[in-house]
Amino acid sequence: MNKNIFEFPIRYSAVIGKIAIGWGVYETVADECKMAGIKKALITTTGLKRTGIVDEINQILTGSGIATEIFNKVTPNPKDHEIMAAYEVFKNTGCDGVVSVGGGSSHDCGKGLRAVAANDGKNILDMFVYVDPPWMETIKNHKPVNIPQIAVNTTAGTGAESTVGAAIVNSQAPAKGLVILPGLGATSALIDPLLVRQMPQDVAASTGFDALCHAFESFIARTHSHYNMGIQYRAMKLVAENLREFTYNRMNHTACENMCWAENMGSVGIGFSGGVGMVHGLGHGLTVLYGVPHGFASAVVTLPVERYNQSACPEKFAEMAQAMGADTRGLTAVQASDKWFDEMERLLADLNIKTGHLKEQFGLQEKDLDHIVKWQYERDFCREGNPRDYNYDDCIQLLNDML
Numbered sequence: 173m174n175k176n177i178f179e180f181p182i183r184y185s186a187v188i189g190k191i192a193i194g195w196g197v198y199e200t201v202a203d204e205c206k207m208a209g210i211k212k213a214l215i216t217t218t219g220l221k222r223t224g225i226v227d228e229i230n231q232i233l234t235g236s237g238i239a240t241e242i243f244n245k246v247t248p249n250p251k252d253h254e255i256m257a258a259y260e261v262f263k264n265t266g267c268d269g270v271v272s273v274g275g276g277s278s279h280d281c282g283k284g285l286r287a288v289a290a291n292d293g294k295n296i297l298d299m300f301v302y303v304d305p306p307w308m309e310t311i312k313n314h315k316p317v318n319i320p321q322i323a324v325n326t327t328a329g330t331g332a333e334s335t336v337g338a339a340i341v342n343s344q345a346p347a348k349g350l351v352i353l354p355g356l357g358a359t360s361a362l363i364d365p366l367l368v369r370q371m372p373q374d375v376a377a378s379t380g381f382d383a384l385c386h387a388f389e390s391f392i393a394r395t396h397s398h399y400n401m402g403i404q405y406r407a408m409k410l411v412a413e414n415l416r417e418f419t420y421n422r423m424n425h426t427a428c429e430n431m432c433w434a435e436n437m438g439s440v441g442i443g444f445s446g447g448v449g450m451v452h453g454l455g456h457g458l459t460v461l462y463g464v465p466h467g468f469a470s471a472v473v474t475l476p477v478e479r480y481n482q483s484a485c486p487e488k489f490a491e492m493a494q495a496m497g498a499d500t501r502g503l504t505a506v507q508a509s510d511k512w513f514d515e516m517e518r519l520l521a522d523l524n525i526k527t528g529h530l531k532e533q534f535g536l537q538e539k540d541l542d543h544i545v546k547w548q549y550e551r552d553f554c555r556e557g558n559p560r561d562y563n564y565d566d567c568i569q570l571l572n573d574m575l
């Protein structure tokens with residue numbers, strides 16, 4: 173007897189830590205460490221050169237009696253061996269907590285090393301989860317994480333300061349994967365516009381678009397929930413109204429603060445049963461093989477992928493068009509869904525991001541399509557929530573059309 177009621181009968185929400193958003197909140201980093209019981213913190217970071225942020229965080233901590241060590245060798249899209257190197261420093265210097273300073277790379281490095289430390293030095297590659305075998309079974313093979321982490325955010329953004337998973341590159345595959353364990357999310361996330369406004373213009377554009385991707389991909393996902401859709405509707409509106417201004421003038425205080433909210437809401441919405449879809453899935457392939465920044469990789473594939481998805485849920489695209497500011501009065505759901513594409517095309521053009529042209533923009537080679545699609549289609553988490561069915565050939569076709 174087929175007992176499947178429907179595809180995703182139960183929706184789960186993530187257990188997220190404290191979130192603090194506002195001007196000057198980074199100055200509370202030592203208080204957060206003390207509340208979490210951290211006496212010696214490993215600061216994980218890419219270095220954030222020429223900003224002075226890491227030095228200042230370090231001074232606040234040491235000035236408040238919290239000893240520190242710094243691991244500043246994290247690179248964008250952190251690799252498994254970087255996580256293991258950070259863990260060695262954590263263990264050998266007697267740290268009992270993490271302060272991650274930066275964007276997604278720094279936070280996910282901190283989460284990854286905590287997963288390793290909680291599991292007695294087990295290689296991070298042995299803790300990756302996939303849709304097959306089922307991730308909820310894999311998680312039971314590892315110990316939960318009880319080492320605290322304070323995430324000081326400097327981008328807007330990946331939202332990694334408030335997600336329960338760590339996105340890490342398996343350098344042997346190579347492919348991007350996910351580690352999820354109970355307790356892995358940061359204990360506290362501090363999102364401070366004073367730090368976020370120091371991003372360069374191109375980073376502001378691509379990371380801001382990443383926040384939007386989290387919002388629209390989880391809104392249309394099969395795994396969506398009412399929590400998720402409520403949060404993401406507002407996140408999309410905030411991005412549509414603020415990302416242009418923030419990209420071209422990070423000192424615009426209102427736009428900066430609103431993007432801080434949007435990026436965090438985007439990630440919280442993913443955790444409230446939304447997930448992401450094929451945009452992130454194919455984007456991961458471009459990121460790993462060609463070093464394309466995460467948000468930028470998602471942005472360049474957004475329009476073709478969502479044209480593919482449009483017919484599976486036009487009413488949701490219509491609602492998203494409204495969130496982006498389009499006037500959809502008097503239109504059918506299908507007509508209104510086209511307005512979302514109009515809004516997105518305009519936003520991408522305003523951010524100077526060109527869709528497709530993957531050969532010209534990144535040197536994509538036909539020989540790599542099979543690798544990208546195999547990992548995306550067979551194992552990647554992003555497959556689960558995509559609103560429209562697809563198979564290996566559909567993915568190849570999509571990428572071919574974007575060459």
Ligand SMILES: [Fe+2]
Pocket residue numbers: 330382385386452466470
């Ligand atoms: Fe993302």
